[in-house]
Amino acid sequence: MLDLAGIMFSSIMMLMVIVQAVRLDQAQPWFQAIKRKGKPGSEKRSPWRRQS
């Protein structure tokens, strides 16, 4: 009984993962665009830069 429970648990989770992976693989770009993490305070404009 425990063996069957383990098999069912793992295979149901795995099938959910794979169906979602197939869906996302076709819907999302493969390689994501990235932005550098801002250091604390880096989001403030420099005082010498013209403010718009």
Next chain:
Amino acid sequence: MLRSIWLLFVYVAFLGLSTSAPFVATLGYVWVDTFAPQNVAYIVLNQMPVALIMGVSAVGTYFLMDRRAPPPLSAESLLMICFTVWVNLTMIWAVAPQSAWDKWDWAVKTLAFATFIPLVIRSRVQIEAFAQTYVFSLAANFVPFGLKVLISGGGYGRNLGLGGGNSGLGEGGLLSTMCLMAVPLALHLAKHGQLLPRIRGISLAYWFICILAIGTAIGTYERSALVGLVILGIYMWVRSKHKVALGAVGLIGAILIIYFTSSAWNARIETIGHFEQENSALTRILIWRWTLDFAASHPFGGGFQSFVINHIEFPASEGRPAVIEFGRAFHSIYFEMLGEHGYPGLIMFLLIAGITLFNLRRIAKHARVYAELEWVVSLSDALQSGLVVFLACGAFVGIGFQPMFWYFVAMSISLNAYMWRVERLEAKPLAGWRTLVTQVAGSPSGQSGVSGWRGRPTGPGMNTLTPPR
């Protein structure tokens, strides 16, 4: 019967989905290789070459439908190819050809498929799907094992898992190492997984998996499992940002293990300190000594399973006369490589492990500056932890050609190639003389000379060779 029908459904689902998404066949091969449904099914699957069909499907669908954006050739990939060629060469001078072919049959398939995986597994979704498939394939074995350990306790040599006998996942040393390697991967998926709904129950399921994996490792009564558990705890603690919280969890876990484990487990573990009197530890020392002598006369190794020719002389001890035993296994990945594939094989194996760990650290360092790549840092740490566990436990168990190490290396190569892609996307378009050079080379985009199927878009509205706007 119900089990067999369900497993057949899962197998057919893998094959069916692979017609629209070829990488699914590769995941199917990982499932077949790790879980081995043919060993637990009573009808159909137990009479079919399930791994062969899935392997042919994975390679076939890739070459026919999915050769987009291949990864760059990495040092690890090159070394894996060299290593595969080398282990084939050692078959020429194998000292026990019949046994050597038996192991060659599965070991070379593992190496070849692990070298193939980075070609197929390229995007974040695919990398995560690979990690999830590996963890859940393994969970089918250790979830029932772990539950039985929690209910009634484990025992040395007691096989509470799905497979019978003392081979494959029925062997405690291999099972405990695989379980411990899955723990950091499951913790990573609990935090950064995007393929399962982000609800509390899913995170709890991963924690449940981790507890059962650790329970299974302890329940095997393997001493190497305790070594692996300590190494895993230390390495995860060193790499963690939440040292106090993780330290507290580790302390509570250690107290629970000490409190709940039986006197039989404690007695078994205590033998680590008395290796001179303990037969199993003494066997290892004598075999390793034999292997060093063997490598001195056979520096290029003796081919797969060369240990079958050994004869180990056990000295007389209190109440026991001296005895000679034949064909004792290497009991260590390092001595396995040395005895089977000589110094070149050992050096290549160590280089693959070392370069993979080095690259994972480098990836984590590079990815740390990007908010979107937090998952890369986490996965890199998880893979490092798993590899360190393998290298520590493997010092006492001969599991050098078992798939988990090579799958972890393959995942590292995929992650490395992913970072390479992303950094190229971020790179500014080339200017000046570099543009001229690339135009002469035939690339109008000015980014690289890649053309044909390699340059096909890798997602709707996305060309990998063009930086995002």
